[in-house]
Amino acid sequence: DPKIIQKPKYLVAVTGSEKILICEQYLGHNAMYWYRQSAKKPLEFMFSYSYQKLMDNQTASSRFQPQSSKKNHLDLQITALKPDDSATYFCASSQDLGGGRAEQFFGPGTRLTVL
């Protein structure tokens, strides 16, 4: 059974619209993350959460808003979508943020295409 679920697997959106990418982890982890992988850049850290609190934000645009309704959920809301937002978005989780329990496990990704 998959331990990190991302929905949907593929998503097509029009410019200017809003979408939510879903991430759920069933590893019992306390920390969750979002990364982006686009054609032009390597895997790029976006956010980290620990116990549902934002810990680190490396995304310049406020159009990207993580939402954590439960400890094992970290969704990503993207507003006013642009073609440059087209990428595969990976959710990850780890037991904790630091120490010896910080290994991150990645989900399968959501491939977003903005037309």
Add this chain to the structure above:
Amino acid sequence: GDSVIQMQGQVTLSENDFLFINCTYSTTGYPTLFWYVQYSGEGPQLLLQVTTANNKGSSRGFEATYDKGTTSFHLQKTSVQEIDSAVYYCAMRENSNNRIFFGDGTQLVVKP
């Protein structure tokens, strides 16, 4: 700033060839270094990690040594197999937070 450099975009080998993927890093701190592997349609998976300088990590026949002197963490494998075909990412994490910096990735193609 913090960065990870992988110069090889693609490496093509035959089965049983020796693999060497170059990786260098730049940071002011004392990072943990990783190699991740990503198969088509999947997320990255941790292949190996090394926390302490001058130590070596190994997994599934792959090895990498954390060389603080040359700020390098090259990946090697003596004899690659077709199932090793994937994208390999060198990465580092500053120990003050859990943000991972990835290199551009190296596509390994192993021909039977």
